[in-house]
Amino acid sequence: MADTSAATARARVSASRAGEKSRTSWLTTQLEDERVLGYVLLVPAFLLIIVFIAYPFALGVWMALTDKVVGQPGSFVGLANFAKLLDSDIFRTAAWNTVFFTVVATAIKAALGMWLAVLLNRKFRLSRVTRAAVLLPFIVPTVLSTLVWLWMLDGTFSVFNWILRWLWDLELSVFGLVVKEDFGYIRGPNWLGDPAWAMGSIIMANVWRGLPFFAISFLAALQTVPTELYDAAEIDGASGWRKFWNVTLPMIKPVAIVVVVFSFVVTFADFQLVYVLTRGGPYNSTHLLATLAYQISMHAGNLGxxxxxxxxxxxxxxxxxxxxxxxxRRIGVD
Amino acid sequence: MAQILIKDLYKSYGETPAVRGINLTIDENEFVVLVGPSGCGKTTTLRMIAGLEHITAGEIYIGERLINDVPPRDRDIAMVFQNYALYPHMTVHENMSFGLRLRKLPKDEIGRRVREAAEILDIGELLDRRPKQLSGGQRQRVAMGRAIVRNPDAFLFDEPLSNLDAKLRVQMRTEIKLIHQRVRTTVVYVTHDQVEAMTLADRIVVMNDGVVEQVAPPQEMYDHPATRFVAGFIGSPAMNFLPCKLTGNGSGLSVILSDGIRLNVPANRESRYRDYADRDLMFGIRPEHLTEQRQHTNAEQQDFTCKVGVLEPMGIDTMVFMNIEGADVCARAAPRSVKGPGEDMMFTIDMQNMHLIDPESDRIL
Structure with missing residues (x-):
């Protein structure tokens, strides 16, 4: 009964709409269907991905299999490029540098970021201002901030070395020792020019830039931990460290893992920082896969x-x- | 199992006082319920006993020991929280044993205690589950289990039932009582629900605005409230309060509620009230002592007539609301005896259960 009357009602409605332009009503009906509308809404993003990600990637894969150089159509050479690279010292150095740079920088960022987040999670005067200020390195365009690092790490004018010398002089005057004449003055390392220091220097700059992302993400995660859990842990007998290991860390683990992996990927593919500071030098000591790829294809013109x-x-x-x-997926199932 | 002694306890957050001088002795194995409206300082008091809140002034002893500066982990107390506060990344077994593992108890001892507590709480099957996989009632049990395994000097409960639905709350209430009978220990229980307080407590502590209004066993609290606040807070529906005048009537005293309603004060109360004659006071009577007209069973029952305002049938009784000289009054009448709204109805009031309140001090006379 109810079905029939509903059907008649629907028939009456569609009959009354039959007068309108049939094309409009077809489009409207189609878009009211969520399955159709869903795909329609996906189209712009899909196009962007095709044009700016999928196509360049496919082109890159194809080029890698050719001997294309700038200005010449390449011909298919199979895996010859890969074989040649594996055989080259500079490639192996760059690969090792990339892994070392990524692992060390990410580990330092994660540890310092966690420490900073725990500190920022406390309430103190100006804590909101401080939280906002921590984000600054993240907001400044990388190339600009890296140029400042270049200046600070300059072989001749490094502000770090200036501070080191000032401290050195200070200590001398405090103890009244006259070693100054014997040792001259401390020169400080040639941060970017000495292969022994260059990798450390770019890691330092990368940590400075990446730390806010870790600290703020960890801070956001920390604030979702219910305070009652800390109360319970305290009554259960947990000390400060125990509370961190047994409550804080497991509670923010899902967020922490996403943050670490994301940062790992971005650090692994880092280009701007190294390109601005060292261009991979001295003696390839800071060459990463990204800078090496740029050098081979753009400077030498060997696109393949x-x-x-x-x-x-x-x-x-x-x-x-x-x-x-x-x-x-595993923790999602839990 | 120990006595808890609270002396002149005071707590303020900056300029705002939360607890203003509390004195209380909680006996060994006693179940004491702190009850009061939100913001009355009951939870703050409990958290100070737990050590989660710094004590501004005063002293707390557990057993013989002054514990003001003892950290929570050394106080030998266990606490059940409002939101259970179970560790989501640990199984039920791990949750319950966490405190014991931190105290480095031997493994077999931990296993034994967890099994025993699980048996008392009937959660033996759930030991390998995570809190997320449990219902509200089960989580509540695990939270209690975590407290039981510790075998502490005192249990502290912070509104443990307020997150459960009404039916489960009643069920868990009974269960908490049963568990206390099995695991004899000192309990301090905080709630804003006066029914929970009445049903669970050996003694109730009613708090309001940072001070203790009254400490008494449930029935005594109900029969003989000390202040107007307690009289209004304990009992549901709440006690009626009406402005009145107390006058002498030759031999005895009477209470004048309005031009038409003049009630005789029972003879055995006359000496108690005589000094307050001819003063404006507050008259208090519980709805259950104000009924439809009934055959009198004692000499202090009296009748009066009033116009019915609103009716609220509850099934077993019907609440009759009326207005006497501007004050809303609720009576509890047999369902089939009530008149319709707007009609006059005869009521019987049992003056044996009347209260008089001094409006200046708000104390019950």
Whole structure:
């Protein structure tokens, strides 16, 4: 009964709409269907991904399999580019540098970021202002802030060395020692010009830039931990460290893992920082896969070989991302 | 199992006082309920006993020991929180044993205690689950289990039932009482629900605005409230309060509620009230002592007539609301005896259960 009357009502409505332009009503009906509308809404994003990500990536893969150089159509050479790279010392150095740079920088950022987040999570005067200020390195355009680092790490005018010398002089005057004449003055390291210091210097700059992201993400995660859990842990007998290990860390682990993996990927593919500070030098001591790929393809013009260099980043990042997704799915099921 | 002694306890947050001088002795194995409206200082008091809140002034002893500066982990207390505060990343077993593991108890001892507590609470099957996989009632049990395994000097409960639905709350209330009978220990229980306080407590502590209004066993609290606040807070529906005049009537005293309603004060109260004759006072009577006209069973029952305002049938009784000289009054009448709204109805009031309140001090005379 109810069905029939509803059907008649619907028939009456569609009959009354039959007078309108049939084309408009067809489009409206189609868009009211969520399955259709969903795909329509996806189109712009899909186009952007095709044009700016999928196409360049496919082109890169194709180039990596050719001997294309600037101004010449390349011909297919199979895996020759990859074989050549694996055989080259500079590539192996860059690959090792990339892994070292990424692992060390990410580890330092994670540890310092956690420490900073725990400090910022406390209430103190101007705590809101401080939280906002911590974000600054993240907001400044990377190339600009890196140029400032270049200046601060300059071989002759480094402000760090100036401070070191000032401290050195200060200590001398405090103890009244006359070693100054014997040792001259402390010169400080040649931050970017000495292969022994250059990697440390770019890691320092990377940590400075990446720390806010860690600190603010960890801080946001910390604020979702219910305070009652700390009360309960305190009554259960947990000390400050225990509370951190047994409550804080497990509670923010999902967020922490996403943050670390994301930062790992971005650091792994870092280019601007190294390009501005050292261009991979001295003696390739700071060459990363990204800067090497740029050098091979843009400076030397070997587009095919450069593409192959860049593609070497894919398998490692792929593994990292698969691990992350697996973990997230596992805790999602729990 | 120990006595808790609270002396001149005071707590303020900056300029704002939260607890203003509390004195209380909680006996060994006693179940004491702190009850009061939100912001009355009951939770703050409990958290000071737990050590989660710094004590501004005063002293707290557990057993013989002054614990003002003892950290919570050394106080030998266990606490059940309003939101259970279970560790989401630990299984039920790990949640319950966490405190014992921190105290480095031997493994078999921990296992034994957890099994025993799980048996008392009937959660033996849930030990390998995570809190997320449990219902509200089960989480509540685990939270209690975590307290029981510790075998502490005192249990502290902070509104433990307020997150449960009404039916489960009643059920868990009974269960908490049963558990206290099995695991004899000192309990301090905070709630804003006077029914919970009445049903669970050996003694109730009613708090208001940072001070203790009255400490008494439930029935005594109900029969003989000390202040107007307690009289209004304990009992549901709440006690009626009406402005009145107390006058002498030759031999005895009477209470004048309005031109038409003049009630005789029972003879055995006359000496208590005589000094207040001819003063403006507040008259208090519980709805259950104000009924439809009934055959009198004692000499102090008296009748009066009033116009019915609103009726609220509860099934077992019907609440009759009326207005006497501007004050809303609720009576509890048998369902089939009530008149319709706007009609006059005869009521019987049991003056044996009347209260008089001094409006200046708000104390019950």
């Amino acid at each position: 070989e450069g593409a192959a260099t860049a593609l070497f980043m894919v398998p490692l990042l792929f593994v990292v991302i698969v691990l992350q997704l697996t973990y997230l």
